[in-house]
Amino acid sequence: MRKIFILLFGLIIVGFTGQEAVVAQEPDFRLRLHQLDNDYTQEDIEVEIEFGRNLAARILSTYKLLDNKGLQNYITLLGNGIATQVGRPELQYYFAVIDTDDINAYACPGGYIFFTKGAIKVMENEAQLAGVIAHEIWHVNFRHVVKPLKIRAKGDSLTSGIAAAIGSGTATARVLFNQLTEKAYQLLFEEGISREAELATDTAAVESLVTLGYDWSSYRDYLRAIESKPENKYRKVLSKTHPSITLRVESINNLAQSLNISDELGKKNANRYKSNTGSL
Amino acid sequence: MRTDIRAILDLCKLKILLGVFLLCFSPVLLADPYHYKNVLVGDRAATMGGAYNAVSDDSTGAYYNPAGLSFSYGDSLSGSGNAYHSTKTTYKESIADKDWVRDSTAVLPSFFGMIKKIGSADLAIAYVIPDSIIEHQDEQYDISDSHPTVANYYLSLHSEDRTNMIGPAISFKMSDSFSIGASLFYSYRIYRHQQHQFIVYKDTSADTSYESVKLEEYSYMPKIGIQFTPFEPLYIGLTISKSFLLSRVLKRDYSKIESGDYTLFAGAYSQEVDYPIQVSLGVAAYPSPSLLLAMDVDYYATTDEDLQSVTNIALGGEWFLNATNAIRGGLFTNNDNRPECTESSCSQAKLDMAGLTLGYSSFTRTSSFTLGIVYSTGSGKADVYGDRSVIVDMERESFTLLFAAGYNY
Amino acid sequence: MKEETYLPILLVFLFILIVSSVNVVQAEYIRGLHVYLKESPQYQAKNIVKLKKGDEVIILEEKGYWRKIRAGEVEGWLTRMSLVDTKQMIKISGLELKKTPVKKRNLRARVAQAAVGVKGLRESQVKMIEDSYDMKALEKMESFKVDEEEATRFVMEYSE
Numbered sequence: 001m002r003k004i005f006i007l008l009f010g011l012i013i014v015g016f017t018g019q020e021a022v023v024a025q026e027p028d029f030r031l032r033l034h035q036l037d038n039d040y041t042q043e044d045i046e047v048e049i050e051f052g053r054n055l056a057a058r059i060l061s062t063y064k065l066l067d068n069k070g071l072q073n074y075i076t077l078l079g080n081g082i083a084t085q086v087g088r089p090e091l092q093y094y095f096a097v098i099d100t101d102d103i104n105a106y107a108c109p110g111g112y113i114f115f116t117k118g119a120i121k122v123m124e125n126e127a128q129l130a131g132v133i134a135h136e137i138w139h140v141n142f143r144h145v146v147k148p149l150k151i152r153a154k155g156d157s158l159t160s161g162i163a164a165a166i167g168s169g170t171a172t173a174r175v176l177f178n179q180l181t182e183k184a185y186q187l188l189f190e191e192g193i194s195r196e197a198e199l200a201t202d203t204a205a206v207e208s209l210v211t212l213g214y215d216w217s218s219y220r221d222y223l224r225a226i227e228s229k230p231e232n233k234y235r236k237v238l239s240k241t242h243p244s245i246t247l248r249v250e251s252i253n254n255l256a257q258s259l260n261i262s263d264e265l266g267k268k269n270a271n272r273y274k275s276n277t278g279s280l
Numbered sequence: 281m282r283t284d285i286r287a288i289l290d291l292c293k294l295k296i297l298l299g300v301f302l303l304c305f306s307p308v309l310l311a312d313p314y315h316y317k318n319v320l321v322g323d324r325a326a327t328m329g330g331a332y333n334a335v336s337d338d339s340t341g342a343y344y345n346p347a348g349l350s351f352s353y354g355d356s357l358s359g360s361g362n363a364y365h366s367t368k369t370t371y372k373e374s375i376a377d378k379d380w381v382r383d384s385t386a387v388l389p390s391f392f393g394m395i396k397k398i399g400s401a402d403l404a405i406a407y408v409i410p411d412s413i414i415e416h417q418d419e420q421y422d423i424s425d426s427h428p429t430v431a432n433y434y435l436s437l438h439s440e441d442r443t444n445m446i447g448p449a450i451s452f453k454m455s456d457s458f459s460i461g462a463s464l465f466y467s468y469r470i471y472r473h474q475q476h477q478f479i480v481y482k483d484t485s486a487d488t489s490y491e492s493v494k495l496e497e498y499s500y501m502p503k504i505g506i507q508f509t510p511f512e513p514l515y516i517g518l519t520i521s522k523s524f525l526l527s528r529v530l531k532r533d534y535s536k537i538e539s540g541d542y543t544l545f546a547g548a549y550s551q552e553v554d555y556p557i558q559v560s561l562g563v564a565a566y567p568s569p570s571l572l573l574a575m576d577v578d579y580y581a582t583t584d585e586d587l588q589s590v591t592n593i594a595l596g597g598e599w600f601l602n603a604t605n606a607i608r609g610g611l612f613t614n615n616d617n618r619p620e621c622t623e624s625s626c627s628q629a630k631l632d633m634a635g636l637t638l639g640y641s642s643f644t645r646t647s648s649f650t651l652g653i654v655y656s657t658g659s660g661k662a663d664v665y666g667d668r669s670v671i672v673d674m675e676r677e678s679f680t681l682l683f684a685a686g687y688n689y
Numbered sequence: 690m691k692e693e694t695y696l697p698i699l700l701v702f703l704f705i706l707i708v709s710s711v712n713v714v715q716a717e718y719i720r721g722l723h724v725y726l727k728e729s730p731q732y733q734a735k736n737i738v739k740l741k742k743g744d745e746v747i748i749l750e751e752k753g754y755w756r757k758i759r760a761g762e763v764e765g766w767l768t769r770m771s772l773v774d775t776k777q778m779i780k781i782s783g784l785e786l787k788k789t790p791v792k793k794r795n796l797r798a799r800v801a802q803a804a805v806g807v808k809g810l811r812e813s814q815v816k817m818i819e820d821s822y823d824m825k826a827l828e829k830m831e832s833f834k835v836d837e838e839e840a841t842r843f844v845m846e847y848s849e
Contacts, residue, residue, distance in 0.1 A: 029512050029513050029566045029569075030337065030351055030515070030566055031353070031569060032569055032570075032572070032598075032600060032606075033569040033570050033600040033602070033603050033606075034600065034603045034604065034606075034643040034645075034648075035353050036569055036603070039603045042777075042781065045781050046781060049781060053827060053831075054822065056827055056830065057822040057823050057824050057826070057827040058821055058822055060823040060826035060827055060830070061821050061822055061823040061826075064826070065826055065829060065830065072833060073833075076833045076834070076835050076840075077835055077839070077840050077843045077844075078840075078843065078844060079840075080834075080835050080837065080840035081840035081841050081842075081843045081844030081845065082844055084721055084722050084723075084837050084840060084841050085720070085721035085722070085723060085724075085770075085771070085841065085844070085845070086720070086721070086770050087720075088773070088775075089720055089742070089743070089773060089775070089777060089778045089780075090775070090777040090778070090779065090780060090781050091780065091781070092780045092834075094830050094831055094833060095833065096830045096833065112830070130844075178821075204770075207754055207768070207769075207770050208770055210732065210754075210768070211768045211770040211771060212844060212845065213732075213845065213848065258753075259753055259754055260753065267847075267848040267849060268849070269847065269848070269849050270849070271849055272847065272849065513708075514705060514708070561698075561701060563701055563704055563705050563708075565705075565708030567708065568715075573704075573708050575700070575701060575704045577697040577698065577700070577701055579697075591697050593697050593700065595704075
């Protein structure tokens with residue numbers, strides 16, 4: 001009897017080792033369906049878009065749209081082309097350049113994305129711009145403003161019932177809505193997105209570049225280039241939760257190694273970039 | 281609680297003198313330190329057959345495997361109770377030719393706990409009731425047709441046995457795929473039993489006895505555990521624990537009137553107990569966000585020469601129909617740690633049980649509500665009089681209806 | 690160790706083996722207009738066929754950021770970024786909300802009017818709220834639109 005057991009043990013262990021040992025990644029496979037937080041309804045998305053466009057209007061009252069048709073057209077084509085490949089299919093993304101020498105980019109819920117004139121001036125090729133575009137698109141994909149502010153059609157928290165606030169004509173409801181918008185504005189311009197979120201977005205941006213055929217290392221080089229610049233408003237939002245550029249660059253290098261893309265050379269499109277941004 | 285009591289009591293000698301067997305019912309049969317899974321703790325764990333060692337990612341993890349606390353989703357509170365918990369034990373043909381049936385019912389909370397993330401650690405506090413029995417019986421047996429000298433037998437008894445445990449637990453995530461944890465429970469058990477027997481003979485004479493037993497026991501139970509994932513979608517949990525006795529005091533009073541003579545006895549004893557070491561191995565598989573399968577093997581290694589080591593197995597599953605509804609099911613064994621009961625050797629009784637569980641949970645973003653049932657059954661043998669003169673068949677059925685609520689914040 | 694304990698341990702191993710090979714079939718959808726199925730999980734690998742946006746596929750294997758999928762009768766590799774777990778391909782946009790009943794749109798003007806009559810809310814506060822949103826600029830931003838196919842070609846079919 002004992003021999004049979006031992007034999008069976010042996011067979012099972014062999015069966016075991018036949019399994020492909022996958023490197024244990026971040027074990028999010030423990031999360032159960034009700035914890036996944038991905039059950040966003042059409043209503044939730046409509047609320048997200050309405051909130052996002054209002055936040056965009058808020059930003060536009062502080063920063064003016066850059067008046068440069070050629071550049072705007074280029075950004076629109078590039079942004080939408082990238083969004084079609086790596087963005088959320090149910091969203092219409094909008095891209096605009098704001099007239100400021102600050103170096104930064106902002107993504108509002110619902111797909112309203114801004115780049116600063118200052119940032120575009122620092123970039124040297126299309127791959128760098130594509131990287132930043134992809135990074136902002138992924139902030140929207142990951143819902144990095146929607147989730148912490150609990151922006152949903154219905155919900156248990158005080159602030160999540162904003163559909164009611166939007167639909168209501170009363171001033172007090174609008175004040176509540178505006179306070180939420182101010183909170184989001186603060187998140188983008190002062191507090192900054194959390195470390196995990198920012199690094200996850202960089203990871204997605206790099207993978208996006210590879211999927212699109214762009215040179216991923218250009219994006220990393222852009223981050224290095226802006227690190228020391230005083231106009232870099234990203235530095236202003238450095239806090240305990242916000243990762244430094246050094247950390248982001250390191251994380252991108254590690255990612256490239258683990259994905260085995262260190263040698264993959266993609267397109268940079270420097271000439272097309274220069275011909276569309278030269279007027280700045 | 282075993283040989284020492286019977287030696288002092290010595291009532292069984294009456295059997296020979298009086299031809300009356302019934303005063304020999306040993307109250308030891310009424311308590312149950314011989315099974316480890318009488319009450320399945322927690323709502324999610326209980327409805328999954330108790331196969332929770334490799335899951336344990338909520339406050340019930342403090343009881344099953346504290347290492348699992350590191351994988352909890354957030355801070356939460358939860359409480360579960362048994363709306364109805366009943367156990368029916370039948371000793372076949374043990375009162376002349378009649379079955380002796382004993383019922384116990386209880387409505388009791390079985391678990392309350394909280395979990396909080398502080399820095400890199402997860403802390404939990406849990407209050408657990410792993411066993412609780414309330415039994416009450418007032419019975420009259422007419423056995424004039426089957427017994428030579430006894431006409432009627434009256435038995436009235438009230439018995440309560442409850443164990444309360446409370447303690448903290450802490451867990452640290454050493455890496456994304458490995459965690460350790462420890463818990464320390466303080467346990468208080470109180471067992472009270474009162475029994476009154478009245479025998480009416482065919483010659484119209486009568487005898488009576490009264491007995492009262494109280495047992496109070498304090499102990500503590502440390503438990504350490506680990507959880508790790510060798511590869512997706514598996515998690516493995518391992519725990520080791522042992523209860524250590526702080527004090528156990530037994531008080532016993534009895535009186536009897538027999539053929540006109542009375543006897544009174546009162547005594548208190550301090551007892552030593554060496555509890556078994558429990559080693560549990562659990563495996564859980566998470567093949568999708570909707571499905572969870574788990575299996576536990578619990579091994580209780582005893583050093584008490586009157587007892588045997590026991591292995592229990594539990595299997596459980598959880599299936600999410602959608603993000604707001606989930607169903608669970610499980611199977612489990614609840615084996616007896618006494619040796620086999622035969623006519624040559626018996627340690628009061630031997631009853632191995634097995635059970636099945638079913639449950640349903642409803643979720644909102646911050647809360648959950650669970651309803652479930654646990655059913656177990658078993659059969660075995662009992663040495664009703666304590667001297668192996670009569671070995672009877674026994675059966676036990678236990679049914680629990682449980683409910684629970686949890687809140688995440 | 691007694692004989693009786695071998696059986697449970699054996700059961701544990703069997704359980705592990707069975708459940709770890711449980712492969713719950715995952716269906717996902719093609720994200721993007723320019724997605725090609727490749728012969729092998731490499732960027733330079735040969736293209737097999739072009740896939741349509743929104744097509745349902747089954748994931749067969751994972752290798753890093755590549756996924757082996759089956760689309761209809763064909764099997765091949767693509768990057769995980771080309772897949773999305775939702776079927777929703779039709780755009781929901783802010784502009785569409787303007788089609789809904791008046792009470793849901795352009796609330797600021799209405800608020801300004803209603804607020805004057807509301808107790809405790811000063812007119813200056815209302816004006817401040819109104820002024821901090823540039824709806825005209827927003828509408829201009831929303832006018833920057835382009836054909837999806839053209840934009841995709843702009844990105845995917847140009848290289849220097």
